[in-house]
Amino acid sequence: MITLSMSRLTVVNPGVFTTIQDSGRFGFGKYGVPVSGAMDVESFKLANQLVGNPHHYPVLECTLQGGLYRFDSDAEIAITGAEMNPVVNGKLIEMNCTHRISKGDELILGFAEKGCRSYLAIFGLLQADKIMESYSTYTLAGFGGYSGRALKKNDILKWEPTAKVEFSHETLKPIDLDKVPNVKVTLGTEWEWLDKKIQEQFFDSNFKVMNQSNRMGIRLDGRALKSPDQQMISSPVIPGIIQLPENGKPIILMKDGQTIGGYPRIAKVVDDDLWKLAQLKPGNSLSFRKVM
Amino acid sequence: MSKLLQLNRENWKVSQLGECAILMELEQEGYQTAKVRKVLNVLESVTINHLIDIIPAYHSIALLFKSPVNLHLVSELLAGINWNDKKNSQPQKYEVPVCYDLGLDWAEVEDFTQIEKAQIVETHSSQVYTVAMMGFVPGFIFLEGLDSSLACARKSNPRTSVPKGSIGIGGQQTGIYSLESPGGWQIIGRTPLSFFDVESNPPIKLQPDDKLIFKAISKDVFDHFEYE
Numbered sequence: 001m002i003t004l005s006m007s008r009l010t011v012v013n014p015g016v017f018t019t020i021q022d023s024g025r026f027g028f029g030k031y032g033v034p035v036s037g038a039m040d041v042e043s044f045k046l047a048n049q050l051v052g053n054p055h056h057y058p059v060l061e062c063t064l065q066g067g068l069y070r071f072d073s074d075a076e077i078a079i080t081g082a083e084m085n086p087v088v089n090g091k092l093i094e095m096n097c098t099h100r101i102s103k104g105d106e107l108i109l110g111f112a113e114k115g116c117r118s119y120l121a122i123f124g125l126l127q128a129d130k131i132m133e134s135y136s137t138y139t140l141a142g143f144g145g146y147s148g149r150a151l152k153k154n155d156i157l158k159w160e161p162t163a164k165v166e167f168s169h170e171t172l173k174p175i176d177l178d179k180v181p182n183v184k185v186t187l188g189t190e191w192e193w194l195d196k197k198i199q200e201q202f203f204d205s206n207f208k209v210m211n212q213s214n215r216m217g218i219r220l221d222g223r224a225l226k227s228p229d230q231q232m233i234s235s236p237v238i239p240g241i242i243q244l245p246e247n248g249k250p251i252i253l254m255k256d257g258q259t260i261g262g263y264p265r266i267a268k269v270v271d272d273d274l275w276k277l278a279q280l281k282p283g284n285s286l287s288f289r290k291v292m
Numbered sequence: 293m294s295k296l297l298q299l300n301r302e303n304w305k306v307s308q309l310g311e312c313a314i315l316m317e318l319e320q321e322g323y324q325t326a327k328v329r330k331v332l333n334v335l336e337s338v339t340i341n342h343l344i345d346i347i348p349a350y351h352s353i354a355l356l357f358k359s360p361v362n363l364h365l366v367s368e369l370l371a372g373i374n375w376n377d378k379k380n381s382q383p384q385k386y387e388v389p390v391c392y393d394l395g396l397d398w399a400e401v402e403d404f405t406q407i408e409k410a411q412i413v414e415t416h417s418s419q420v421y422t423v424a425m426m427g428f429v430p431g432f433i434f435l436e437g438l439d440s441s442l443a444c445a446r447k448s449n450p451r452t453s454v455p456k457g458s459i460g461i462g463g464q465q466t467g468i469y470s471l472e473s474p475g476g477w478q479i480i481g482r483t484p485l486s487f488f489d490v491e492s493n494p495p496i497k498l499q500p501d502d503k504l505i506f507k508a509i510s511k512d513v514f515d516h517f518e519y520e
Contacts, residue, residue: 032426032428189315234350236348236349270311271311
């Protein structure tokens with residue numbers, strides 16, 4: 001009997017919040033299932049491209065601090081997104097390029113010095129729970145990815161070899177973290193419900209990202225925006241929609257966000273700028289600019 | 293910016309929800325489950341290029357596409373569909389066993405409604421409910437038809453975890469948490485039925501406008517419940 005030994009690594013320290021994510025779970029919104037998937041799609045795709053994986057393959061999404069991983073097999077890896085000063089066996093390695101890792105090597109991803117989320121891609125197909133056609137972890141309901149949860153100490157990740165993808169037209173570039181605070185939006189379906197003055201206040205304000213922000217939504221602090229008097233009937237929402245609850249503090253829905261919401265949808269962050277939201281840390285500030 | 297369309301003799305407002313998403317809203321507000329279901333049935337029976345998801349709600353439907361779409365083109369496309377619901381799928385009726393003794397918030401609910409538990413159970417289990425929509429969290433089933441005497445404010449401190457199968461009251465509505473999840477509704481019972489199976493496709497068989505009735509069962513029946 002032939003046993004195929006799969007490549008593997010051991011999670012020595014899982015960091016703050018590390019999950020397996022792919023391009024997302026589509027077609028199940030009618031059952032209340034969010035799309036999930038990588039928060040910063042640009043960095044996610046780049047990580048896969050750098051190691052020669054198809055763009056949609058599952059990777060590790062590390063939040064705020066990446067953790068410590070011991071490779072029990074040789075591997076080819078790439079790290080993109082937030083600047084976490086990756087170190088292999090004590091030596092600093094570069095972000096946004098491909099590295100060969102040898103069996104026994106230890107990779108440390110530190111605190112996110114700039115940005116919030118990093119992506120660690122390994123050449124091959126990560127072994128994870130595929131639920132509703134996606135490997136993405138959705139921790140709220142506990143399914144997908146690594147047993148539906150964030151990684152823990154002593155977890156073992158395995159991957160199987162796949163064919164290398166040749167990217168002849170390299171169009172993806174690393175994200176520019178300096179662009180994060182300026183976010184482009186279109187007006188939302190309930191924008192007209194706001195008073196003129198509140199509409200102006202929205203675009204003139206500097207908002208601050210609150211601690212309670214996560215993969216479901218980014219909560220913003222700032223001078224409260226007076227919410228409209230009209231009563232909203234719960235209606236569908238998608239990632240990027242900015243809701244205005246009664247307390248006047250906007251919430252931007254993200255990848256694990258609910259499918260139906262009961263607050264006015266005052267604006268929508270354009271899809272091309274969703275990666276910026278993924279890279280905002282609690283305490284960071286941002287402002288909005290209208291595009292047509 | 294929005295467009296008005298008359299589909300199936302109903303007025304729908306169509307607008308852009310995002311670059312890749314279109315929102316259809318009935319002009320007439322409130323619970324419009326049967327009308328939403330009719331449109332949903334037709335949308336699911338026709339082929340629309342690049343459409344990847346349809347999310348129905350009380351009086352609205354979102355169409356999600358794989359790539360950016362143009363409001364004018366989608367409006368024209370919708371206007372060109374034959375809205376006679378040929379499939380004419382009838383709503384299904386389900387009986388849902390509930391152990392009301394597994395409710396977690398009886399004291400609060402009795403206090404708020406000023407009605408005793410036995411009477412609440414009697415009233416709650418003698419109505420026919422309509423599935424309005426599923427959402428908020430996976431498999432959360434919003435039901436219409438709660439007797440107005442049972443309306444009850446949501447919990448001021450939502451639970452971080454509500455057990456799978458919990459039956460709750462939130463404001464004027466009742467609903468089922470088909471998976472364990474956070475939640476702020478008052479929990480008055482639990483069903484041993486499993487509605488949501490993450491390993492199946494579709495993960496849930498219910499559709500908007502399906503009818504549910506609750507049947508009270510004892511703790512003993514709940515514990516020994518046999519799945520068909």
